[in-house]
Amino acid sequence: MRNEKVVPFKKVASEIGYQGRAFTMRRDRLELPDGRTVVYDIIDHPGAVTIIPLNEQGDVLFIRQYRPATGEVLLELPAGTLEKGEEPLHCAQREIREETGYAATQMTPLGGLWLAPGYSSEYLHYFLAEGLYPSHADGDDDEFISVENIPYEHAIRMALNGEIRDGKSLAGLLLLQGHRQEG
Numbered sequence: 001m002r003n004e005k006v007v008p009f010k011k012v013a014s015e016i017g018y019q020g021r022a023f024t025m026r027r028d029r030l031e032l033p034d035g036r037t038v039v040y041d042i043i044d045h046p047g048a049v050t051i052i053p054l055n056e057q058g059d060v061l062f063i064r065q066y067r068p069a070t071g072e073v074l075l076e077l078p079a080g081t082l083e084k085g086e087e088p089l090h091c092a093q094r095e096i097r098e099e100t101g102y103a104a105t106q107m108t109p110l111g112g113l114w115l116a117p118g119y120s121s122e123y124l125h126y127f128l129a130e131g132l133y134p135s136h137a138d139g140d141d142d143e144f145i146s147v148e149n150i151p152y153e154h155a156i157r158m159a160l161n162g163e164i165r166d167g168k169s170l171a172g173l174l175l176l177q178g179h180r181q182e183g
Contacts, residue, residue: 105131
């Protein structure tokens with residue numbers, strides 16, 4: 001077992017390789033604590049939110065959408081990318097309306113997580129949305145989404161059975177389960 005003191009690496013150089021709509025890809029040259037240098041490819045992402053909409057019947061509102069990176073239609077919790085300078089709560093309020101057609105009277109922060117810290121700076125903020133009421137907002141032009149209400153207990157079974165394969169949604173269900181146990 002290794003028991004070394006862990007310290008941040010020193011950034012020696014950084015260059016932008018690609019500037020896209022949702023993220024930037026950069027290549028960092030870093031100096032390790034032992035003096036060697038290594039190159040890391042990093043996806044710089046502004047961060048995102050994931051919303052767990054829970055209606056009065058105890059159903060979680062999921063969305064189903066095609067994801068080109070996987071080549072599959074996935075069942076997911078509503079989510080979206082932060083716009084420059086946008087607060088996570090504002091983003092969550094916008095995204096729930098765009099993706100589900102509902103707004104919430106109460107948005108409770110449930111914490112957050114690094115999506116893929118080995119290569120991405122994307123941090124996900126989670127919100128429990130309750131007191132849902134109809135409030136449609138136009139979504140992104142490239143989003144074709146259907147909304148599905150799934151009872152909470154059934155959603156947990158689906159997650160455990162591998163029917164929900166989206167990582168941010170699995171983490172959201174775990175955070176919701178913890179929140180319900182605390183309450």
